[in-house]
Amino acid sequence: MTDFASSPSRKKAPRFNARLDTPDVTQLLKPIADSGAGAVPLYRQVKSALLRLLESGQLGPGETLPNEAQIAKALQVSIGTLRKAVDELVHEHILVRRQGKGTFVAMHGQERFMFQFFHVEPRPDVFDQRVVTEREFPVVDNLGFAAGRATDSEAYALRLRVGDEVLRVDNSLSLGGQCVVHDRIVVSAAMFKGLNAKRFQERPSTIYNLYQTDHGISVIRAQERARAVAASSEVAKVLGVRVGAPVMEVHRVAITFGERPVELRISTINTQAHDYVSLINRRS
Amino acid sequence: MTDFASSPSRKKAPRFNARLDTPDVTQLLKPIADSGAGAVPLYRQVKSALLRLLESGQLGPGETLPNEAQIAKALQVSIGTLRKAVDELVHEHILVRRQGKGTFVAMHGQERFMFQFFHVEPRPDVFDQRVVTEREFPVVDNLGFAAGRATDSEAYALRLRVGDEVLRVDNSLSLGGQCVVHDRIVVSAAMFKGLNAKRFQERPSTIYNLYQTDHGISVIRAQERARAVAASSEVAKVLGVRVGAPVMEVHRVAITFGERPVELRISTINTQAHDYVSLINRRS
DNA sequence: AAGTGGTCTAGACCACCAT
DNA sequence: TGGTGGTCTAGACCACTTA
Numbered sequence: 001m002t003d004f005a006s007s008p009s010r011k012k013a014p015r016f017n018a019r020l021d022t023p024d025v026t027q028l029l030k031p032i033a034d035s036g037a038g039a040v041p042l043y044r045q046v047k048s049a050l051l052r053l054l055e056s057g058q059l060g061p062g063e064t065l066p067n068e069a070q071i072a073k074a075l076q077v078s079i080g081t082l083r084k085a086v087d088e089l090v091h092e093h094i095l096v097r098r099q100g101k102g103t104f105v106a107m108h109g110q111e112r113f114m115f116q117f118f119h120v121e122p123r124p125d126v127f128d129q130r131v132v133t134e135r136e137f138p139v140v141d142n143l144g145f146a147a148g149r150a151t152d153s154e155a156y157a158l159r160l161r162v163g164d165e166v167l168r169v170d171n172s173l174s175l176g177g178q179c180v181v182h183d184r185i186v187v188s189a190a191m192f193k194g195l196n197a198k199r200f201q202e203r204p205s206t207i208y209n210l211y212q213t214d215h216g217i218s219v220i221r222a223q224e225r226a227r228a229v230a231a232s233s234e235v236a237k238v239l240g241v242r243v244g245a246p247v248m249e250v251h252r253v254a255i256t257f258g259e260r261p262v263e264l265r266i267s268t269i270n271t272q273a274h275d276y277v278s279l280i281n282r283r284s
Numbered sequence: 285m286t287d288f289a290s291s292p293s294r295k296k297a298p299r300f301n302a303r304l305d306t307p308d309v310t311q312l313l314k315p316i317a318d319s320g321a322g323a324v325p326l327y328r329q330v331k332s333a334l335l336r337l338l339e340s341g342q343l344g345p346g347e348t349l350p351n352e353a354q355i356a357k358a359l360q361v362s363i364g365t366l367r368k369a370v371d372e373l374v375h376e377h378i379l380v381r382r383q384g385k386g387t388f389v390a391m392h393g394q395e396r397f398m399f400q401f402f403h404v405e406p407r408p409d410v411f412d413q414r415v416v417t418e419r420e421f422p423v424v425d426n427l428g429f430a431a432g433r434a435t436d437s438e439a440y441a442l443r444l445r446v447g448d449e450v451l452r453v454d455n456s457l458s459l460g461g462q463c464v465v466h467d468r469i470v471v472s473a474a475m476f477k478g479l480n481a482k483r484f485q486e487r488p489s490t491i492y493n494l495y496q497t498d499h500g501i502s503v504i505r506a507q508e509r510a511r512a513v514a515a516s517s518e519v520a521k522v523l524g525v526r527v528g529a530p531v532m533e534v535h536r537v538a539i540t541f542g543e544r545p546v547e548l549r550i551s552t553i554n555t556q557a558h559d560y561v562s563l564i565n566r567r568s
Numbered sequence: 569a570a571g572t573g574g575t576c577t578a579g580a581c582c583a584c585c586a587t
Numbered sequence: 588t589g590g591t592g593g594t595c596t597a598g599a600c601c602a603c604t605t606a
Contacts, residue, residue: 041575067591078577083592099592100585119562123509126440156410224562225407227555228512228530246512246530251559271511275535278403278508279563325594351572362596367573383573384603 032075046075046085054094054105054218055257061212065095065103094220108208108219110137117208117222119250120173120181123275138173138181140207143238145169145197147189154186157253157264165189169200172238180274182238186264191217208254211262219254219262226250226276231268239270248276316359330359330369338378338389338502339541345496349379349387378504392492392503394421401492401506403534404457404465407559422457422465424491427522429453429481431473438470441537441548449473453484456522464558466522470548475501492538495546503538503546510534510560515552523554532560 032045050071053059065071072082086103089095093116096104106112114135121135146168155162167189173181185207187195192215203210211217230244241247248271254263269276316329337343349355356366370387373379377400380388390396398419405419430452439446451473457465469491471479476499487494495501514528525531532555538547553560 043575069591078579080578081576084575097592098585099583100590102591123511126437153410225559226510226532226562227407227559228532228553229555230530246514248510248512248532269512271513275509275511278510327594353572362598364597365595368594381573382604384571384605386572 032077042077043081043084043088046077046082047088049075050085050089051094051257057216059105060216061105061107061218063105065105067102092220106218108212109205113137113206113208117219117252117254119224119277119279120175120269120274121277122175123271123273136175138175141172141174142197142201143170143172145200150186150188154264157251158186158188158261160188167192167195175274178273179239180270182235182268184266184268186266187262191215191262217256217262219256221255222252223255224250224252229268235268239268241270241272247271250276316361326361327365327368327372330361330366331372333359334369334373335378335541341500343389344500345389345391345502347389349389351386376504390502392496393489397421397490397492401503401536401538403508403561403563404459404553404558405561406459407557420459422459425456425458426481426485427454427456429484434470434472438548441535442470442472442545444472451476451479459558462557463523464554466519466552468550468552470550471546475499475546501540501546503540505539506536507539508534508536513552519552523552525554525556531555534560 072079169185171183231247236243248269250267252265356363453469455467520527532553534551536549
């Protein structure tokens with residue numbers, strides 16, 4: 001039961017010449033009338049039109065977009081203009097292009113999580129540079145799952161009212177058999193109706209993948225603020241450090257379409273042998 | 285005395301119809317022969333040609349590029365291809381476009397420093413959201429300047445040999461009158477010949493601006509790794525925290541053309557009232 | 569008014585992928 | 588072999604800046 005039932009037009013059955021995995025989305029794309037001087041550029045309007053398609057769920061994760069010529073024709077813009085719009089969506093990891101295959105709605109999985117959302121990696125050893133430490137997907141162990149009422153800061157981050165029902169999940173993340181991160185996840189219970197410990201623990205892929213497949217919510221971006229704190233007794237036990245030891249605390253708000261906050265995640269990191277690596281590192 | 289003396293062709297005097305602030309760079313741009321199948325795309329080759337121009341110093345910080353039509357003609361590519369190359373360089377903050385004025389080699393200044401390299405800002409107050417905390421440029425006070433020999437980790441980060449001569453600079457950075465960051469800067473003495481405490485302290489703009497104007501070295505990118513540590517006595521005194529208090533330590537290697545490391549900077553941050561904000565936050 | 573970058577078009581051809 | 592995205596072209600017109 002997702003929110004998509006309220007979308008204005010339902011999916012139509014594929015027409016005889018439509019590809020099976022491609023809903024006939026072109027019918028939903030109305031020609032864009034260029035509004036003339038000083039207005040939003042046409043390619044931005046095209047981008048918005050595509051975003052509306054994704055946001056409304058008419059085009060879901062993993063689905064194939066119509067080919068560029070078709071979309072361009074449906075919107076009555078040139079293919080170059082369409083490409084510029086898609087370029088930006090690809091750059092934001094919202095769409096994925098594959099030459100020879102097509103353009104797809106981005107899906108959450110391990111690769112994307114590692115690339116876009118996981119920023120912890122082993123500290124390179126100055127004295128042993130032979131060891132090329134590959135980035136490693138963490139083993140996630142669930143420590144707890146509970147419903148509760150939003151605190152001030154939780155409500156602020158998730159744009160809820162204080163006291164609204166939230167779900168809290170505690171996880172430990174391990175790299176190389178060693179627990180390195182403690183995660184406290186907070187989400188709105190209203191937004192994630194039906195989410196329970198069992199579903200959470202048995203998810204086949206990443207947590208953001210679960211949000212996407214079970215609740216139709218696609219995380220597209222995140223904000224992170226980091227600080228150093230003294231380890232609490234609870235976290236110290238999980239991370240295997242002494243109480244009061246300096247650990248890093250990262251507050252992340254995951255965001256979906258329309259700048260709506262989805263999840264607050266407080267990661268406490270044991271940085272004895274690992275670093276928090278800023279996205280600044282990526283080249284392009 | 286910069287390294288540019290070794291560049292193959294010297295700057296020519298501007299021709300009678302050239303703009304005064306624009307060296308006749310088009311003469312230096314040789315037509316690009318498309319190398320055919322499976323090769324590097326033409327627009328990447330154009331990008332490389334432009335990068336060589338910047339790297340060799342034939343086009344310096346703040347200078348105006350010839351207009352797009354001229355460059356395209358000189359390289360014998362279409363204007364669209366040239367624009368795609370420039371697009372990427374603009375995205376990497378190496379060039380700056382200004383509609384109606386021209387395209388310029390990016391210069392270091394406060395705005396760029398704040399945007400690209402400074403990641404500390406006040407922690408927003410959950411209980412007093414009226415206060416919109418604007419990002420503020422820090423007041424930098426010099427605490428020390430000394431020559432020395434590269435340690436293992438310094439040599440590793442700067443790609444020097446252990447024992448090579450380095451310059452070390454200590455600064456304190458204050459926001460709102462409060463010291464928030466202690467910076468230890470390490471650079472190769474050979475790379476920054478003639479850099480002394482006086483020049484350093486009297487610089488008119490940012491430190492990266494000094495590197496650019498005095499030594500012809502343009503920082504174009506940085507790598508950062510962060511961790512939580514216990515404050516040392518030296519740093520504790522500067523930051524006004526007790527020895528052993530948890531503080532954040534950010535190791536940044538600033539990089540110039542050709543992936544060459546320029547500067548190692550270890551920032552120790554008092555995160556009592558401030559956060560380290562990840563670049564992930566930016567939208568586009 | 570002249571010069572610059574910004575947008576938009578219409579088409580050709582290439583490289584990659586599936587069949 | 589046919590379909591997809593990727594590259595490249597040549598030009599028209601618009602918006603912004605400066606003189």
